[in-house]
Amino acid sequence: MTDSPKPLLVYNRIDGNRRKTRLLLIAFAVVLLPALSGVGACFIVPSRVMRYEAAHPVETALLQDQMPALRPAADGRHGGNPGATGLVE
Secondary structure, three states, rough: OOOOOOOHHHHHHHHHHHHHHHHHHHHHHHHHHEEEEHHHHHHHHHHHHHHHHOOOOHHHHHHHHHHHHHOEEEOOOEOOOHOOOOOOO
């Protein structure tokens, strides 16, 4: 009778730990994604916009002229042209 040697229990545990470690690292990255994107949106993007505005004032002024809906109206509501939205008040 030929008995093939069984793998040692230690090797099975090591392989299980490797699989769990990979799974935990992937889960950690997925959990951190929203927080990192929020940090990027709050700190990185505005600083780049401010640098672009300072370096390119003409282009920034043209963009602001093209986007009147982003500026508040005199009564505090947003929207440059009230008839352009198609909404009836």
